[in-house]
Amino acid sequence: MSRVNSVLLPAAVVVASVVGLLLLAGTNPWDPLKIIVEGSIGWPPLEEGAARKVGDTFMVWVPIALASAGLIVTFNAGMWNIGIEGQIIMGAIASAWIAREISVSRPILVFLVILAGAVGGLLWGLLVGVLRTAGGVNEIFGGLGLDFVALSLTTYLIIGPWARSGVASTSGTDPFPEDSYLPALGAIKLSPLAVGIALLALVGVWLLFKGTLYGLKLKAVGRNRPSSFLLGIPTNRYLLGAFMICGALAGVAGTSQALGFHQRLIPAISGNYGFLAILVVLLARFRPFLVIPISFFFAMIAVGSSSLQLRLDVNPSLGGVLQGVLVLSAMFGLGWAGYRALKEMSASEAKAGSG
Amino acid sequence: MSLELRDIHKHFGPVRANDGISITVETGTLHGLLGENGAGKSTLMKVLSGFHSADSGEIILDGKTIKLASPVDAIAAGIGMLHQDPLVFLPFSVIDNFVLGSPGERRLDRAAATRELNELSERYGFNLDPETPARLLTVGERQQLEILRLLWLGARVLILDEPTTGISADQRAKLFVTLKALAKEGMSVIFVSHKLEEVADLCERVTVMTRGKVVGEAELPVPPEQLVEMMFGQAIEIRDRDQVSLGSSHLALDSIRTATGLLSEEPISLEVQAGEVIGIAGMEGSGQDTFLRICCGMRAPKEGRVAVGGQDMTGKHYRDYLAADVKYLPAGRLEEGLIEGLTITEHFVLAGEDRSFFVDWGAARKRAVEQVEHYTIKGTEASTAESLSGGNQQRVLLAMLPAELTVLLMEHPTRGLDIESADWVWEQLLARREQGTSILFASADLDELLRYSDRILVFFSGRVIGELDASATNVDEIGLLIGGRRSGTEGVAS
Structure with missing residues (x-):
């Protein structure tokens, strides 16, 4: 009974709130969902042009999954890494810089671009960590501040030093040299390399907390710093480590954005996927393998909702609202089901005990 | 107000914390609730004070069955709970704490509340200044504040959960006087403790709990052996102190002093030999924890030198002390452990x-x-x-x-533990001592200090006010020193 409830109840809450939201937005509940599915993976699945859509959806999935993998590390270390957006952006900028400045053979350049992304994100993450451990600046505020700095730096580069030849425009830089792009499948944007890196990151994070002493210590530091310190764990060093791992993964997400999806630097290069990843991780309850389907679903909404306006005359930002409502209602439903299960358990225990 | 608990059940998953408990507390009595840790006393009291709701069973107050969904309901019904750690907001002043739990949200008449606090305070002989920040109060004074607050809110049943933990002997005496006075005024007092002698001193009736069940009830006084037998099924004997030959110097402090605050006035020097047990007495917050933190390298002294096993460790990091087999176990087991x-x-x-x-x-x-x-x-x-x-x-x-230990520093090694666990802890510690580990432990339990220490350091307001040979002193002498009086002199040492 309670086991069924623990699935059905959250599901019912989610369905009710999504349907309610769509009705409020002035459409019937199924049309937008159909359009999102059509727009992101195609329906029926093998229709013409589906490959391009699936490719786009995967390339949105990659940064969300990478950022989620990183966030699992910082969450386990007890840190709210709101600075993840800035880390994605700095990864993108660092990759872009290499792409613009260096010309070597293609495989080496691709490697360098990815490495630069990781280093850029890592350093930006480290900065949040240093502010926190050495300066006592709460990582939420430090991270938020650095997000703005990174965002402004992007805009500056786009209209300043890296401005388009001819007309400077805030719409973005010129496309980067083609040799620096993440290798893709023919005409569609899907890069197996990027997808592979994202999967590898999730497996790596799973392994980190499943099997290594480093992961266990990170978890210990996240749950109780004084106890960890007394056990002889250098807590600050571990916090910095968590920020560096997360920053590096977020930075590669930035690389995928700049040199996989957009192939140039645009002002909104992060696509807000860092913030989205926070929701994904909360919904996945910090489990790496649950991140895979959940972030794919979110990527579908992100890609598919862009045709809402065209087809239904509904504002495409409905997609974002939908994502938020999904997470909040799912978390509410899960929490509620958990609370009910707890009550039911103790009630039935009591009955068994007195009977 | 008479109170009856009838067949209370409370389970946490598979754990039956309360398994059909029935207790009756008559109006105006001091009722003891005795049991080892984990016996279910705290759970029962949390049910009674609305923190937990019972799975089944009834709470009957003056003949009426009441439902308690939250602590607000409990205090509205006249049941006030004094928690083991008084629920005091440390950054707030005494008066702010006093009015914080009062019902209603809009009107706050501080002047009237201050007047009433002062009246209550005077009536029970407390000395609480309404404007003092609560963080400056001792644990005992925080309890006094809580008691007054509960009285003010109209409590007619007062529950005290292990109230003597961490307060001085003086404050305990004062607490007992207050509780007796309250009972005389018709208050029903439930005194939860695992300390036999306190229940025997204070209460008129006692209920003994073990493993979630009531195992005995008695009108006091009864011989303590009888209570021990109810709790454990057999009387526990007190073990003698073994003499252990001391070895080389394990820990040497040479005139250490901190820059500000506690331990800043008089430099402290101490040499601890291998296998020696040093007891540290004093009121909570007299500088013991600062002292222990210096001994393990978590805090650097401003002046003086620290040596471990003959090696100078002054200014080294905590992890270097760890590497030198110095280990510190603070009091908060779930907070710092x-x-x-x-x-x-x-x-x-x-x-x-x-x-x-x-x-x-x-x-x-x-x-x-x-x-x-x-x-x-x-x-x-x-x-x-x-x-x-x-x-x-x-x-x-x-x-x-770790297997190898040079120095073990502990705060309250047996606080909140039942006799069996406490004995077990000391068995372990004494085994360590036989292997040559030096042990320094802070405790509020004078018997424990006397029984296991070789020497006892008494802290008073940031200084070592006395260093005693444990075999040549007694409870009275330590008690006086803890209160700041050197034996033989009348005035408070300043």
């Missing part, structure tokens, strides 16, 4: 000697199962730290200690 959410196995891995990058969980679990059995921890290798009772948490902490 264990890690909530992690299992016993994970704790042993964190504390273990194996530093390899990948953890061999199979082997780790096997070792943990052995340790759980060896240290008779009630729980399994997969139990999380917070699911264990205080005594079992202490067992895990002792099991996590």
Whole structure:
């Protein structure tokens, strides 16, 4: 009974709130969902042009999954890494810089671009960590501040030093040299390399907390710093480590954005996927393998909702609202089901005990 | 107000914390509730004060069955609970704390509240200044504040959960006088404790609980052996102090002093030999924890030198002290010791000697199962730290200690533990001592200090006011020193 409830109840809450939201937005509940599915993976699945859509959806999935993998590390270390957006952006900028400045053979350049992304994100993450451990600046505020700095730096580069030849425009830089792009499948944007890196990151994070002493210590530091310190764990060093791992993964997400999806630097290069990843991780309850389907679903909404306006005359930002409502209602439903299960358990225990 | 608990059941998962408990407390009596830790006393009192709702059973107040959904309902019904750690907001002033729990949200008449606080305070002989920040109060004074607050809110049943933990002998005496006066005024007082002599001193009637059940009731006085038998099934004998020959210097403090605050006035020097046990007495917050933190390198002294095993360690990091086999176990077992959410196995891995990058969980679990059995921890290798009772948490902490120990620093090694667990803890500590470990422990339990120490340091307001040979002193002498009086003199030492 309670086991069924623990699935059905959250599901019912989610369905009710999504349907309610769509009705409020002035459409019937199924049309937008159909359009999102059509727009992101195609329906029926093998229709013409589906490959391009699936490719786009995967390339949105990659940064969300990478950022989620990183966030699992910082969450386990007890840190709210709101600075993840800035880390994605700095990864993108660092990759872009290499792409613009260096010309070597293609495989080496691709490697360098990815490495630069990781280093850029890592350093930006480290900065949040240093502010926190050495300066006592709460990582939420430090991270938020650095997000703005990174965002402004992007805009500056786009209209300043890296401005388009001819007309400077805030719409973005010129496309980067083609040799620096993440290798893709023919005409569609899907890069197996990027997808592979994202999967590898999730497996790596799973392994980190499943099997290594480093992961266990990170978890210990996240749950109780004084106890960890007394056990002889250098807590600050571990916090910095968590920020560096997360920053590096977020930075590669930035690389995928700049040199996989957009192939140039645009002002909104992060696509807000860092913030989205926070929701994904909360919904996945910090489990790496649950991140895979959940972030794919979110990527579908992100890609598919862009045709809402065209087809239904509904504002495409409905997609974002939908994502938020999904997470909040799912978390509410899960929490509620958990609370009910707890009550039911103790009630039935009591009955068994007195009977 | 008479109170009856009828067939109370409260389960937490598989744990039957309260398994059909019935107790009657008559109007105007001091009713003791005695039991070892984990007996279910605190759970029962939390049910009675609205913190937990019982799975089944009735609470009957003056003949009427009442439903308590929250602590607000309880105090509205006249049931006030004084928690083991008084629920005082430290940054707030005394008067702010006093009015904080009052019903309603809009009107706050501070002047009237201050007047009433002063009246109550005077009536019971307390000395609480309404404008003092609560953080400057001793634990005993915080209790006084809580008692007055509950009276002000109209409590007619007063529950005190282990109220004598961490307060001085003086304050305890004062608390007992107050409680007796309250009972005379018609208040029903429930005094929850695991200390036999306190219940025997104070109460008129006692209920004894073990493993979630009532196992005995008695009108006091009865011989203490009878109560011990109810609690444990047999009388426990007091062991004698063994004489252990002392070895070389393990810890040497040479005129240490901190820059500000506690321990800043008089430099402290101390030399501790291998196998020596030093008891540290004093009122809570007299500088003992600062002193222990200096001994383990968590705090650097401004002046003076610290040496471990003949090696100068002054200014070294805590982890260097750890490497020199100095280990510190603070009082907060779940705050500064264990890690909530992690299992016993994970704790042993964190504390273990194996530093390899990948953890061999199979082997780790096997070792943990052995340790759980060896240290008779009630729980399994997969139990999380917070699911264990205080005594079992202490067992895990002792099991996590490294094999080699030069100096062991402990705060309140047996606080909140039942006699059986406390004896077990000291068995472990004395075994360490036989291996040559020097032990420094802070305690509020004078019997414990006298029984196990070789020497006793008494702290008073940031200074060592006395250094005593444990075999040549007594409770009275220590008690006086804790209160700041040197024996033979009348005035408070300044």
